[in-house]
Every structure is written in C-alpha cells, then in structure tokens.
Amino acid sequence: xxxxxxxxxxxxxxxxxxxxxxxxxxxxxxxxxxxxxxxxxxxxxxxxxxxxxxxxxxxxxxxxxxxxxxxxxxxxxxxxxxxxxxxxxx
Amino acid sequence: xxxxxxxxxxxxxxxxxxxxxxxxxxxxxxxxxxxxxxxxxxxxxxxxxxxxxxxxxxxxxxxxxxxxxxxxxxxxxxxxxxxxxxxxxxxxxxxxxxxxxxxxxxxxxxxxxxxxxxxxxxxxxxxxxxxxxxxxxxxxxxxxxxxxxxxxxxxxxxxxxxxxxxxxxxxxxxxxxxxxxxxxxxxxxxxxxxxxxxxxxxxxxxxxxxxxxxxxxxxxxxxxxxxxxxxxxxxxxxxxxxxxxxxxxxxxxxxxxxxxxxxxxxxxxxxxxxxxxxxxxxxxxxxxxxxxxxxxxxxxxxxxxxxxxxxxxxxxxxxxxxxxxxxxxxxxxxxxxxxxxxxxxxxxxxxxxxxxxxxxxxxxxxxxxxxxxxxx
Ligand code: SF4
Ligand code: SF4
Numbered sequence: 001x002x003x004x005x006x007x008x009x010x011x012x013x014x015x016x017x018x019x020x021x022x023x024x025x026x027x028x029x030x031x032x033x034x035x036x037x038x039x040x041x042x043x044x045x046x047x048x049x050x051x052x053x054x055x056x057x058x059x060x061x062x063x064x065x066x067x068x069x070x071x072x073x074x075x076x077x078x079x080x081x082x083x084x085x086x087x088x089x090x
Numbered sequence: 091x092x093x094x095x096x097x098x099x100x101x102x103x104x105x106x107x108x109x110x111x112x113x114x115x116x117x118x119x120x121x122x123x124x125x126x127x128x129x130x131x132x133x134x135x136x137x138x139x140x141x142x143x144x145x146x147x148x149x150x151x152x153x154x155x156x157x158x159x160x161x162x163x164x165x166x167x168x169x170x171x172x173x174x175x176x177x178x179x180x181x182x183x184x185x186x187x188x189x190x191x192x193x194x195x196x197x198x199x200x201x202x203x204x205x206x207x208x209x210x211x212x213x214x215x216x217x218x219x220x221x222x223x224x225x226x227x228x229x230x231x232x233x234x235x236x237x238x239x240x241x242x243x244x245x246x247x248x249x250x251x252x253x254x255x256x257x258x259x260x261x262x263x264x265x266x267x268x269x270x271x272x273x274x275x276x277x278x279x280x281x282x283x284x285x286x287x288x289x290x291x292x293x294x295x296x297x298x299x300x301x302x303x304x305x306x307x308x309x310x311x312x313x314x315x316x317x318x319x320x321x322x323x324x325x326x327x328x329x330x331x332x333x334x335x336x337x338x339x340x341x342x343x344x345x346x347x348x349x350x351x352x353x354x355x356x357x358x359x360x361x362x363x364x365x366x367x368x369x370x371x372x373x374x375x376x377x378x379x380x381x382x383x384x385x386x387x388x389x390x391x392x393x394x395x396x397x398x399x400x401x402x403x404x405x406x407x408x409x410x411x412x413x414x415x416x417x418x419x420x421x422x423x424x425x426x427x428x429x430x431x432x433x434x435x436x437x438x439x440x441x442x443x444x445x446x447x448x449x450x451x452x453x454x455x456x457x458x459x460x461x462x463x464x465x466x
Pocket of ligand 1: 112158
C-alpha cells in the first residue's frame with residue numbers, strides 16, 4: 001500500500017494508542033499484541049486524527065519541534081504504519 | 091535476596107482464567123486433566139484486586155479465558171474494571187452462549203477484542219470436535235463481533251482431524267471478514283498430550299498445510315492477518331517458551347493459583363502460590379515457583395554452555411517434563427538434546443496410529459473423563 005498525500009490520515013479504530021506509565025513509553029495495542037514506540041513515532045501517530053493530510057502533518061511537527069526537512073522521515077514511517085494497519089486513509 | 095530480585099522485568103501479559111467451566115469438550119483443551127478437582131473460583135472482588143495489582147506493575151494486555159469466560163456472571167463488571175485501569179482486554183471465547191445483547195454490553199464496558207474459536211470449516215467436524223452442536227452459532231457470533239466494531243479474530247486449532255480442511259478454513263475466515271486468523275497448531279499439553287497419537291499430523295500433512303497457509307497470507311495481505319503458530323515437534327529448535335520463564339506472562343487460574351505458564355500446574359512438586367495468600371507483586375518477584383526457571387542458572391547441559399540459550403531459553407519446561415520426566419532438562423525438541431529420540435519416537439507412534447484403520451477414540455474434555463482420569 002502506498003501513502004496518498006491528498007488523503008486524510010486516521011489512526012485505526014482497530015488499534016489503541018496509549019501512554020504506559022511503567023514503561024514511560026507510548027504503545028500501540030491490538031489483539032494479543034503490542035508495539036512500543038519511540039517518541040517521534042508517537043508524536044506522528046497522535047496527529048493522525050482524521051483532520052490532516054501528509055503536508056499538514058509534516059508542517060505541524062516541523063513547527064512544534066522548530067525544525068525542517070522532516071518530510072522524508074515522516075513519509076517513511078507513515079508507510080510502515082499503513083502497512084501494519086496502524087493508520088488508515090479515506 | 092528479595093531486594094535483588096526486584097530488577098525482574100514486570101509482567102506485560104495477564105491471562106485471567108476465570109473458570110474451568112465450559113460447555114464444550116475439545117480434546118486438545120489446555121486445561122489440566124484433573125480440572126474438576128479445582129472447584130473454588132475467585133470472587134469478583136478478588137479478580138478486581140488481581141487486575142489492579144498487576145496493572146500497577148505494568149501488565150497491559152489482558153486475556154479473559156477459561157474454560158468459557160462467558161459462564162462467569164460478573165464478566166461485564168470485570169471488563170469494565172479492566173477498562174478503567176487501562177488494560178487492552180481480549181475475550182478468548184468459544185462463542186457458545188454469546189448473544190448480541192452481551193456483545194453490546196461488553197463493548198460499552200470497554201472490551202477491546204473478541205477472539206472466537208471455531209473447530210473446523212464444516213458443521214459436522216466442528217460439532218464433533220467441540221463435542222457440542224455449535225457451528226452455526228459460532229459463525230453468527232463471528233459476524234456480530236464484526237458488526238459491533240471489534241477487531242475480529244478467528245482462532246482455529248489445527249490437528250490431524252481438521253488439517254486437511256486448511257483451504258476451506260482460510261476461505262471461511264475470509265468470507266466471515268476476519269481481521270486476524272490464528273492458525274494454532276495444537277500444543278501438546280493437558281488433554282492434547284493425552285490425545286496426541288490421534289491429533290498429531292504427519293510431517294507431510296504439516297508441510298502441505300503450511301504451504302497453503304503461507305500462500306494465502308500473500309493473497310489476503312492488507313485485509314486479513316494470518317498468525318501461523320508453528321508446531322515445534324518438526325523443528326530442530328524449541329520455541330522460546332513464554333519469552334523466558336516469568337519475564338512477561340502471568341496466568342491466574344480460576345482458583346487463584348498464579349502460574350508462570352498456563353501448563354505449569356502440571357509440573358510435579360511445584361508449589362504455585364495463590365493470590366488469596368500473597369500479593370501479585372510478592373508472587374512475581376519473590377515466590378519460589380516464579381524464580382525457579384528464571385535466568386540460566388537452573389540449566390543442565392547441553393543448554394548451560396550453549397550459545398543459543400538466550401534465544402530459546404532452553405525451550406519449554408512443561409514439554410521437557412512431559413516428555414522426559416525432568417522439568418529442568420533441555421526441551422527434547424532440540425536436536426542437541428540427548429533425549430531428542432523421544433520426539434522422533436512419538437512422531438513415529440502418531441504416524442502409525444494415523445495409518446492404522448482402527449484408531450482408539452479421542453478422549454473428550456468433560457467432567458466424566460476428568461473424573462475417570464483421577465481414579466486411574
Ligand atoms: S479448549 Fe474447548 S473445552 Fe477447553 S476451555 Fe476452550 S472451548 Fe472449552
Ligand atoms: S541446547 Fe538448549 S539452549 Fe541450546 S539450542 Fe538446544 S534448547 Fe536451546
């Protein structure tokens with residue numbers, strides 16, 4: 001599956017994104033499984049709430065972290081996320 | 091010593107076996123052969139306390155299983171409590187007795203996912219293996235689970251009686267719209283150990299079925315995830331059982347006995363602590379049972395000096411015990427085990443049984459057979 005830059009990004013309703021206090025990490029929970037996220041992946045996924053497409057998401061993160069040139073990294077991660085079913089488009 | 095042990099990793103996965111009661115009679119059931127001996131069940135408040143304590147330690151995945159967890163009248167209440175604590179809760183059910191109303195109540199209470207087991211792709215075989223007419227109902231439950239927005243996981247336990255249905259099982263799962271299909275090759279503990287000669291497929295059957303499942307995986311990529319749980323009898327290395335003893339998994343049996351693995355109750359002279367007597371934290375960190383096979387100190391040769399021990403932890407303790415009589419032995423599935431011949435022999439015995447025309451019948455999991463086993 002390839003990412004469509006025109007379409008909105010939504011975190012999958014079949015997964016749950018949650019902060020775990022004991023591990024001090026954000027995790028993705030799904031049937032009988034769990035993925036631990038690093039901080040940047042967690043920040044990206046939190047913005048996948050069905051209101052932004054790729055460019056908007058990149059821009060927002062670049063503003064928050066006062067940096068630029070994140071497009072390639074974010075796109076690569078979102079493709080992994082899409083492949084794993086963590087996010088959906090349309 | 092107790093102080094030092096606090097560096098243990100915390101439990102991540104809590105399996106709450108709410109009850110041994112079950113309307114089905116699967117001949118591969120992982121419940122103990124003498125399950126009727128354990129009549130007492132934890133109260134609602136005890137379960138709530140256990141969930142609270144384990145969550146505080148870091149457990150996040152929670153499985154409600156049994157037996158059939160739906161037979162507990164307080165299931166919805168426990169699900170609600172789990173949701174309040176932030177667990178991701180999985181209901182592991184035969185689907186028997188699950189109504190649309192219950193599915194909706196559980197959803198409101200915060201249940202995350204329902205795993206429905208189906209025994210085969212045809213009514214006749216399903217009802218035979220389950221020991222109960224349940225095929226139509228299970229299919230219906232699977233559809234309702236989906237309808238109410240749960241991720242739908244179908245679980246089919248694979249063995250010699252149904253392995254030939256692999257193509258039909260895959261097609262059935264796809265037609266039902268499963269998000270995940272778990273093809274769980276039988277693990278030979280409990281009742282499955284007893285029925286092994288009748289359940290263990292031949293190597294050819296395994297290989298054919300696996301090739302079909304792997305090909306299908308590609309066909310449905312992006313739509314349905316297929317988990318293929320490999321049987322380790324045909325491998326050269328054992329499975330990394332439980333991700334290492336008492337590192338990740340915690341099982342609580344219906345009567346409150348805490349187990350590092352759901353079969354550990356069958357290990358001899360293995361005094362497993364009960365949550366009625368100790369806190370979950372004390373059990374996890376300080377009990378003898380949970381520390382018994384932690385780390386590598388307990389190992390014998392060839393595991394002790396093996397450079398693969400951090401990969402598979404010497405295999406499964408319950409399998410080592412069931413097949414060699416010694417729970418600290420190298421899992422005999424490993425080709426380095428001096429007792430590996432035991433596995434070759436049991437494969438040969440099952441094969442002979444498969445080819446013979448008068449196999450003994452399966453022993454179904456029910457109270458009559460449990461009672462009979464006890465008086466043997
Ligand atoms: S394996 Fe079958 S008999 Fe055993 S608890 Fe599950 S549904 Fe019941
Ligand atoms: S000898 Fe023990 S540690 Fe080494 S591969 Fe075999 S089971 Fe694993």
